[in-house]
Amino acid sequence: MSRSLEDCSWPVARLGEAVAALAQRGHLAPRGVAPPVPPADLLRPNDNVPLERWIEAAAQWLGIEADLIEVPYAELSSLLRAAGPSLLRLTFKGSLFLAVLRSGRRSVTLLCPDLSLVKVPAAAVRDALTAQEDAPALDAAERLIERAQIPARRRQRVARAIQKERSRAMLIRRCWHLRLPPGAAVARHASHSRALRDLGLYLGAHAAAYALWIVSWALIGKGALQDRLDDGWLLAWGLLLLTLIPCRLLVTWMGGALGIGAGTFLKQRLLAGVLALRPDTIRRRGAGQLLGQVLESTELETLGIDGGLAAVTALVELAVAIGVLSFGAAGAAHGALLAAWIAVVLALGWRYVRRRGRWTEERLSMTHDLVERLVGHRTRLAQERADRWHEGEDQALAAYLERSRELDRSAVPLTAVAQRGWLILGVLGAAVPFVLSETSPAALAVSIAGVLLGQRALGTLVTGLWQLGGAAVAWNQVAALYHAPEQVELAAPPRPAPDPAEAGDGPEPRTLLEAHDLAYQHEGRARPVLDGCSLRIGLGDRLLLEGPSGSGKSTLASLLAGLNLPSRGLLLLDGLDRRTLGLDGWRGRVVAAPQFHENHVFSSTLAFNLLMGRSWPPRPGDLDRAEAICRKLKLDGVLARMPAGMQQIVGEMGWQLSHGERSRLYIARALLQGAPLLLLDESFAALDPETLRDALQCVIDEAPALLVIAHQ
Numbered sequence: 001m002s003r004s005l006e007d008c009s010w011p012v013a014r015l016g017e018a019v020a021a022l023a024q025r026g027h028l029a030p031r032g033v034a035p036p037v038p039p040a041d042l043l044r045p046n047d048n049v050p051l052e053r054w055i056e057a058a059a060q061w062l063g064i065e066a067d068l069i070e071v072p073y074a075e076l077s078s079l080l081r082a083a084g085p086s087l088l089r090l091t092f093k094g095s096l097f098l099a100v101l102r103s104g105r106r107s108v109t110l111l112c113p114d115l116s117l118v119k120v121p122a123a124a125v126r127d128a129l130t131a132q133e134d135a136p137a138l139d140a141a142e143r144l145i146e147r148a149q150i151p152a153r154r155r156q157r158v159a160r161a162i163q164k165e166r167s168r169a170m171l172i173r174r175c176w177h178l179r180l181p182p183g184a185a186v187a188r189h190a191s192h193s194r195a196l197r198d199l200g201l202y203l204g205a206h207a208a209a210y211a212l213w214i215v216s217w218a219l220i221g222k223g224a225l226q227d228r229l230d231d232g233w234l235l236a237w238g239l240l241l242l243t244l245i246p247c248r249l250l251v252t253w254m255g256g257a258l259g260i261g262a263g264t265f266l267k268q269r270l271l272a273g274v275l276a277l278r279p280d281t282i283r284r285r286g287a288g289q290l291l292g293q294v295l296e297s298t299e300l301e302t303l304g305i306d307g308g309l310a311a312v313t314a315l316v317e318l319a320v321a322i323g324v325l326s327f328g329a330a331g332a333a334h335g336a337l338l339a340a341w342i343a344v345v346l347a348l349g350w351r352y353v354r355r356r357g358r359w360t361e362e363r364l365s366m367t368h369d370l371v372e373r374l375v376g377h378r379t380r381l382a383q384e385r386a387d388r389w390h391e392g393e394d395q396a397l398a399a400y401l402e403r404s405r406e407l408d409r410s411a412v413p414l415t416a417v418a419q420r421g422w423l424i425l426g427v428l429g430a431a432v433p434f435v436l437s438e439t440s441p442a443a444l445a446v447s448i449a450g451v452l453l454g455q456r457a458l459g460t461l462v463t464g465l466w467q468l469g470g471a472a473v474a475w476n477q478v479a480a481l482y483h484a485p486e487q488v489e490l491a492a493p494p495r496p497a498p499d500p501a502e503a504g505d506g507p508e509p510r511t512l513l514e515a516h517d518l519a520y521q522h523e524g525r526a527r528p529v530l531d532g533c534s535l536r537i538g539l540g541d542r543l544l545l546e547g548p549s550g551s552g553k554s555t556l557a558s559l560l561a562g563l564n565l566p567s568r569g570l571l572l573l574d575g576l577d578r579r580t581l582g583l584d585g586w587r588g589r590v591v592a593a594p595q596f597h598e599n600h601v602f603s604s605t606l607a608f609n610l611l612m613g614r615s616w617p618p619r620p621g622d623l624d625r626a627e628a629i630c631r632k633l634k635l636d637g638v639l640a641r642m643p644a645g646m647q648q649i650v651g652e653m654g655w656q657l658s659h660g661e662r663s664r665l666y667i668a669r670a671l672l673q674g675a676p677l678l679l680l681d682e683s684f685a686a687l688d689p690e691t692l693r694d695a696l697q698c699v700i701d702e703a704p705a706l707l708v709i710a711h712q
Contacts, residue, residue: 005120023062028179029063067177068173080126140166182273206247218449259305266297270481307463307464346465352411414462512539533556545710547711560679592679596683606647611626611669632698633695
């Protein structure tokens with residue numbers, strides 16, 4: 001019996017169960033994880049932000065990601081063809097959701113609340129998703145058709161065409177695609193993407209193609225030796241060669257699929273690693289070194305994937321060659337000889353990889369030293385004697401040349417001796433029993449064929465080892481970025497932030513933040529920059545923190561804002577630690593405006609720069625709120641001289657914005673995020689006394705709790 005979409009829909013009260021069931025049935029999350037329970041006021045009129053944030057947080061709690069996809073109306077059908085596993089919000093019933101497990105060209109498989117699977121037409125799901133957008137456009141089209149006096153038999157078709165054309169540019173924002181986070185274990189990604197199955201198909205197809213190729217030539221060779229090359233033998237030989245074609249096509253197809261999948265995963269992982277780096281790590285390494293690490297990923301992707309496939313392919317071919325040799329003149333001893341030679345080649349390859357790594361370290365050390373010398377050349381001229389300007393350069397160059405000679409000495413036996421050495425050794429192994437008259441010509445032919453197969457496979461193996469050596473060197477440069485996403489914290493079960501207006505029980509104001517014995521030590525530093533720091537910030541507090549340069553004021557602000565983790569101590573927000581709240585939950589409750597040189601005006605509209613900490617596009621009233629804050633900060637003059645007002649493109653350096661105006665823009669951006677606790681790090685340093693008084697009064701009036709950091 002067919003079921004309607006309403007029967008297969010999940011109510012908002014069971015939305016957490018829907019996300020958990022989709023993740024488990026889609027092999028994204030383990031079974032047995034308790035689904036989060038949505039709050040009663042999750043759906044609000046004309047405000048989808050709480051729903052969107054809750055779904056994202058619920059997915060993070062389950063160890064996955066929920067990406068909200070905004071797709072044009074015209075591309076919705078393409079989205080539905082690759083939508084699973086996804087969560088879709090219906091429009092005809094705002095509190096109902098569809099859980100899409102799998103999707104295809106014509107049908108969509110839905111996961112129902114009773115955990116049964118139902119296939120429904122993709123067109124029906126599309127119409128349900130766009131019902132809210134289709135109705136007004138269809139009504140307008142029918143009125144136009146009525147005025148144009150279109151014949152009745154064509155009205156419905158014409159109305160639908162007009163409606164689709166008018167809705168083409170409309171954006172649909174009601175689809176959450178579930179996926180594994182980039183920082184998840186490689187085994188989880190491989191299981192979900194079925195990479196192991198694809199690798200098995202690749203190896204199986206390659207082994208089958210290789211076996212068919214050997215059998216075909218064995219057939220023609222046997223016929224030639226027995227003088228039986230009639231039409232039947234030739235026909236069988238031709239059929240075997242034709243059977244090779246689909247096997248080779250499958251090998252090429254699966255190899256490309258594996259390469260694309262592995263490359264996509266690697267790039268996503270490295271991008272997530274860059275985004276997960278801590279601010280102090282970025283400052284210490286610099287943009288140039290980080291860019292160099294990302295560029296190394298290209299070599300890692302190319303050489304690693306190609307070399308890995310070549311090495312695996314070579315091992316399959318070598319296994320076949322050992323089997324062929326075992327049926328030859330020298331028997332199993334010949335196959336054991338090839339296995340021993342493979343071990344020698346692998347040892348030579350390992351020696352080459354190690355020496356190439358040392359050579360690369362020496363090369364990079366010289367390159368970094370040269371760049372530093374060029375950048376600091378004037379300082380060296382002023383501080384060092386002329387006879388010491390080139391001190392150490394000859395020693396570094398000599399060390400580099402020595403590493404180069406070692407690399408060349410290890411590359412020669414790997415590239416030249418591996419194949420040729422086996423050819424000589426293999427022929428001798430087959431010739432001994434033949435000279436002793438202990439074998440037949442047919443067995444000798446099989447042995448020679450095995451030797452040639454082994455030589456070809458060894459060439460592929462050497463190429464793979466050469467490429468894997470380069471990939472191993474590149475891996476040393478990007479390994480830190482690859483592992484960085486593993487340190488990203490999982491969100492806690494979604495919970496609403498307490499209302500800043502709550503005064504708490506009793507006469508004491510509600511405590512927002514508590515810090516006990518905090519310490520922080522920068523990586524590579526001998527002494528901590530912050531040690532034994534304790535404080536309490538309550539609702540309504542206005543605190544001023546002063547200190548000399550380098551005393552740890554900005555470091556404390558970064559700890560309180562969640563940008564860095566303390567080396568020691570306890571830090572609580574609303575009585576909960578960061579692991580319980582999650583990174584997003586923490587940063588939603590504490591907002592910081594960093595120092596001027598660490599903040600930015602982005603190349604977009606003034607409205608975007610003000611509201612970038614909130615949802616985008618802005619909700620009703622957001623622009624009015626932003627304009628009101630700007631006027632309280634005395635930025636109304638900026639708005640007056642901008643031709644497009646809030647929609648003026650301001651550019652990366654700020655459109656005709658002075659130093660003080662940009663400082664107030666950063667303050668407004670922090671205030672508009674509506675967090676209970678606001679941290680301002682030297683945000684008033686560029687303001688004149690009158691403007692400072694107005695800006696400070698605005699901050700005091702608007703922030704529920706405030707910590708201002710100033711230079712002493």
